[in-house]
Amino acid sequence: MAERSNGRGTHQSLETTSPDQVRNVVLVGPSQSGKTTLVEALLLAGGAITRAGTIAEHNTVCDHEDHEQEHERSSSLAVAPVVHKGIKINLFDTPGYADFVGEVRAGLRAADCALFVVAANEPVDEATRQLWRECESVGMPRAVVVAKLDHARADFDGCVRGAQAAFGERVLPVHVPRDGIVDLLDSSVDDPRRTELIEAIIEESEDETLMERFLGGEQIDEDLLVRDLETAVARATLFPVLAACATDGRGCAELLDLCVRGFPSPSEHPPPPTYTPAGKPAAPATCDPDGPLVAEVVHTSSDQYVGRVSLVRVFSGTLMPDQSVHVSGHFSQFFDDAAGHEDHDEDERIGGLAHPFGRHQVTASKVVAGDVASVARLSKAETGDTLSDPADPRVLRPWTMPVALLPLAVEAATRSDEDKLSTALARLRAEDPSLRIEQNQETGQVVLWVMGESHAEQALTRLRSRYGVAVEERPVIVPLRETFTTPAKGHGRHVKQSGGHGQYAICDIEVEPLPAGTGFEFVDKVVGGAVPRQFIGSVEKGVRAQMDRGVTKGYPVVDIRVTLVDGKAHSVDSSDAAFQSAGALALRDAAADAHLTLLEPYDEVVVQAPEEHVGTIMSDMSARRGRLLGTEPGEDGQTAVRAAVPQTELLRYAVDLRAATHGTGTFTRTFAHFEPMPDDLAREVEERG
Numbered sequence: 001m002a003e004r005s006n007g008r009g010t011h012q013s014l015e016t017t018s019p020d021q022v023r024n025v026v027l028v029g030p031s032q033s034g035k036t037t038l039v040e041a042l043l044l045a046g047g048a049i050t051r052a053g054t055i056a057e058h059n060t061v062c063d064h065e066d067h068e069q070e071h072e073r074s075s076s077l078a079v080a081p082v083v084h085k086g087i088k089i090n091l092f093d094t095p096g097y098a099d100f101v102g103e104v105r106a107g108l109r110a111a112d113c114a115l116f117v118v119a120a121n122e123p124v125d126e127a128t129r130q131l132w133r134e135c136e137s138v139g140m141p142r143a144v145v146v147a148k149l150d151h152a153r154a155d156f157d158g159c160v161r162g163a164q165a166a167f168g169e170r171v172l173p174v175h176v177p178r179d180g181i182v183d184l185l186d187s188s189v190d191d192p193r194r195t196e197l198i199e200a201i202i203e204e205s206e207d208e209t210l211m212e213r214f215l216g217g218e219q220i221d222e223d224l225l226v227r228d229l230e231t232a233v234a235r236a237t238l239f240p241v242l243a244a245c246a247t248d249g250r251g252c253a254e255l256l257d258l259c260v261r262g263f264p265s266p267s268e269h270p271p272p273p274t275y276t277p278a279g280k281p282a283a284p285a286t287c288d289p290d291g292p293l294v295a296e297v298v299h300t301s302s303d304q305y306v307g308r309v310s311l312v313r314v315f316s317g318t319l320m321p322d323q324s325v326h327v328s329g330h331f332s333q334f335f336d337d338a339a340g341h342e343d344h345d346e347d348e349r350i351g352g353l354a355h356p357f358g359r360h361q362v363t364a365s366k367v368v369a370g371d372v373a374s375v376a377r378l379s380k381a382e383t384g385d386t387l388s389d390p391a392d393p394r395v396l397r398p399w400t401m402p403v404a405l406l407p408l409a410v411e412a413a414t415r416s417d418e419d420k421l422s423t424a425l426a427r428l429r430a431e432d433p434s435l436r437i438e439q440n441q442e443t444g445q446v447v448l449w450v451m452g453e454s455h456a457e458q459a460l461t462r463l464r465s466r467y468g469v470a471v472e473e474r475p476v477i478v479p480l481r482e483t484f485t486t487p488a489k490g491h492g493r494h495v496k497q498s499g500g501h502g503q504y505a506i507c508d509i510e511v512e513p514l515p516a517g518t519g520f521e522f523v524d525k526v527v528g529g530a531v532p533r534q535f536i537g538s539v540e541k542g543v544r545a546q547m548d549r550g551v552t553k554g555y556p557v558v559d560i561r562v563t564l565v566d567g568k569a570h571s572v573d574s575s576d577a578a579f580q581s582a583g584a585l586a587l588r589d590a591a592a593d594a595h596l597t598l599l600e601p602y603d604e605v606v607v608q609a610p611e612e613h614v615g616t617i618m619s620d621m622s623a624r625r626g627r628l629l630g631t632e633p634g635e636d637g638q639t640a641v642r643a644a645v646p647q648t649e650l651l652r653y654a655v656d657l658r659a660a661t662h663g664t665g666t667f668t669r670t671f672a673h674f675e676p677m678p679d680d681l682a683r684e685v686e687e688r689g
Helices: 035-045 067-073 098-110 126-137 156-167 194-203 210-217 221-235 253-263 414-432 453-466 533-549 574-591 611-623 653-660 677-689
Strands: 001-005 011-013 021-030 079-086 087-093 113-118 142-147 171-173 175-176 180-181 239-243 294-303 308-315 324-329 343-348 353-357 360-364 372-376 386-388 406-412 436-439 447-448 471-474 483-485 488-496 504-511 518-525 560-568 598-608 627-633 639-646 666-676
Touching: 021 035, 021 098, 021 253, 035 079, 035 087, 035 113, 035 142, 035 253, 035 611, 079 253, 079 353, 087 253, 087 372, 098 294, 098 308, 098 453, 113 126, 113 156, 126 156, 142 156, 142 253, 156 171, 156 239, 171 194, 175 239, 194 210, 194 221, 221 253, 239 253, 239 653, 294 414, 353 436, 406 414, 406 453, 414 436, 414 447, 414 453, 447 453, 453 471, 483 504, 488 574, 504 533, 504 574, 518 533, 518 653, 533 560, 533 574, 533 639, 560 574, 598 611, 598 653, 598 677, 611 627, 611 639, 653 666
Parallel strands: 021 087, 021 113, 113 142, 142 239, 171 239, 518 560
Antiparallel strands: 001 011, 079 087, 175 180, 294 308, 294 386, 308 372, 324 343, 324 386, 353 360, 353 372, 406 447, 406 471, 436 447, 483 598, 488 504, 504 560, 598 639, 598 666, 627 639
């Protein structure tokens, strides 16, 4: 049994041989709820550390990036283990900021149960409700921890009432702060809440005689109650409320006790569905150390000494050092938008295994099903990838990734940085599935799609500090189009003689505008063979190529009909290339005498928000030149507002909507169509060049 020393004289065995020896517990809650300080207090209570400050010093998983930025933003999933009464409890600390909900979802994937942390001095707000829904959406077993009991405005009873109003009546106290912590499962406790709790637990029991026995005055054995409580928690049908104070340690030992006794082990929490790399359902993974290897990368970071480090949850089998594994990444099998993560399958030999503790690592001889490990030298693996036996490759259905809707255009500051930028972006993408990287061929920009301003700051800091790439922000360019609004005629003459075969092609075209969204039509009305049949298609190619390049401002031309009406050819000097050039020249000539207009892209936007914000959202949409398409009932009792809005007005909408709705609004956007840009805005575009 390997032991871990944190450098301060504390040793605990971190290796396990059975899933029953593990509890994977994720702490979820809004920012400032006290999650990280609670993790630290639990580690102190369990003897994993000997002084406060250890987690603050090492608050990322194997990360050597800028400490100040990481600590302030609390933007990454962190894990630290504590051994309590012979059970290893892996504590996953998740960010509370909305920008980093992707890390929350990764933590929910890695864990088997959650501690939902709320502050005793704060109301349960909509952001907290949204996090609860994140847990609910994946059926995560959870308990509620009321923290910050020492705050001057702490109100445990009020906090419980707020949680019950927000999360439901099955949120019931198990521990209450009364001159210490009172355990309501203790038969010696005289508290009216004890009866309510026991009745709720018995309702979940498979022993149908328990309720009658309890109502008849029989004292139900505490171990039996704890066993039935665990069943109810595992089913996510009852949510115990606990009390804890990180400052003085109250409730921390009791909380660890409940994690051990009342939370499900990995074997009681079914793994995600399993597929073959070809997309066919595979045999379900079971939490068996002797089963086939099925593991998942839930977090990726970079270490300046050992390179990429992967935090891996083992769902089945046993992971060994220097083992050959198959790495599968198949986001496109499960998501319409794979967020730039290309499908891949590679065999790799992993490096050493370690038990993670913030930045500290302790060598592991093996990691069995149900446990987590830091894995070195997985150079091809990205967050969300599956590790399996090369002889029996598997793919786990990835957790749902949040959609990044805030664009951030970046540009390398120097030529040498250009060479490093693509590699750095690939590493960023491997670490963070919620980051979408777009190489926009039309505008030439590199656009990072992020969750919000904090996420943008994190991405820029990592590029500059971790990967040493000097990048500069640039205004995001929205791709525009142009179209003819009046008919026009064009003459294209491409005649050159420079020794040997010359180049000879002449064509005459007519251009007509078409309804929006029609696209492009090419019509051949040449008579008498003025343009030989083999060159008709060449003229069309030339016209299409010029449409892609633009005719006046460099924007692609759309929604026109081009009719070839006449032309001339030479028996020797005419060629495909010559008539392509003539077709392009003819379109440019037509544009010189026609009226053209700029078109801008519109997205259909669906905003979900509470009813009290609908008026603000609709007014804001109108101010953004949007057209309201209607409202309808949305998800979770919210209202959905639909509108068509110019993309230029949506560049910062992810930030603005969050501010306008106090973090309660969300939205989706899909491309709808192009529409003429107002003249005043078109003039501004022309003036900018």
